[in-house]
Amino acid sequence: SQQGEEDPQALSIQEGENATMNCSYKTSINNLQWYRQNSGRGLVHLILIRSNEREKHSGRLRVTLDTSKKSSSLLITASRAADTASYFCATDAESGGGADGLTFGKGTHLIIQP
Amino acid sequence: SAVISQKPSRDICQRGTSLTIQCQVDSQVTMMFWYRQQPGQSLTLIATANQGSEATYESGFVIDKFPISRPNLTFSTLTVSNMSPEDSSIYLCSVVIGLGQPQHFGDGTRLSIL
Numbered sequence: 001s002q003q004g005e006e007d008p009q010a011l012s013i014q015e016g017e018n019a020t021m022n023c024s025y026k027t028s029i030n031n032l033q034w035y036r037q038n039s040g041r042g043l044v045h046l047i048l049i050r051s052n053e054r055e056k057h058s059g060r061l062r063v064t065l066d067t068s069k070k071s072s073s074l075l076i077t078a079s080r081a082a083d084t085a086s087y088f089c090a091t092d093a094e095s096g097g098g099a100d101g102l103t104f105g106k107g108t109h110l111i112i113q114p
Numbered sequence: 115s116a117v118i119s120q121k122p123s124r125d126i127c128q129r130g131t132s133l134t135i136q137c138q139v140d141s142q143v144t145m146m147f148w149y150r151q152q153p154g155q156s157l158t159l160i161a162t163a164n165q166g167s168e169a170t171y172e173s174g175f176v177i178d179k180f181p182i183s184r185p186n187l188t189f190s191t192l193t194v195s196n197m198s199p200e201d202s203s204i205y206l207c208s209v210v211i212g213l214g215q216p217q218h219f220g221d222g223t224r225l226s227i228l
Contacts, residue, residue, distance in 0.1 A: 030214070031214070033216060033217065035219075041221060041222065042120075042206060042219050042220055042221035042222045043157075043206070043208075043219040044219075045115070045216045045217070045218055045219075048215075048216045050214075088156060088157070090157075090217075092217075099145060099162075099213065100162070101147040101149070101159035101162055101172075101208075101217075102147075102157075102159065102208075102217055103159070104156045104157045104158070105156060106155075106156045107156050
């Protein structure tokens with residue numbers, strides 16, 4: 001069963017604004033990854049954050065991880081129309097020793113209004 | 115990251131037939147996985163493709179319905195057998211180059227069953 005939950009399920013903002021998406025999970029993890037998917041195509045890997053890390057940056061993306069609350073957030077700053085996509089978090093369970101597949105959240109559909 | 119080629123990119127099939135999806139990577143990888151994404155849903159792990167041995171299936175997925183092969187460290191196939199309209203989904207392969215590394219996805223195969 002899906003262990004990750006994202007909120008909000010859908011988010012619509014104006015171009016230039018910041019977008020924040022949240023993810024919660026249920027079991028101990030090795031790492032958490034964020035992906036982007038445009039219109040039902042393949043997934044693009046955005047950021048991997050390990051369980052011993054609290055924050056990570058990549059360009060306009062900032063990811064935080066709070067293992068005590070079993071939650072993560074993805075912040076996209078200065079949003080652009082091209083950021084319109086679905087965003088998923090996915091966890092790699094600690095019990096798998098790093099050799100398991102990922103458990104995905106339900107995703108947030110982000111729409112950037114020009 | 116590895117370049118992942120998935121074929122076919124899409125297909126429309128008749129009920130009761132089978133389709134084999136191929137996943138080719140341009141370098142040797144440690145892990146390969148297969149996922150299903152039903153319309154409007156998130157991704158669900160089908161199985162881990164094990165090199166030279168039987169795949170490891172997740173709950174709800176069985177070998178008779180989704181036989182998987184992985185003859186070497188760069189190639190895997192997923193067959194969707196005896197298809198019904200409920201099998202209409204996007205099927206995606208993913209790879210991990212090394213333990214603890216990000217999981218990267220192919221562009222997926224969009225499958226429609228009539």
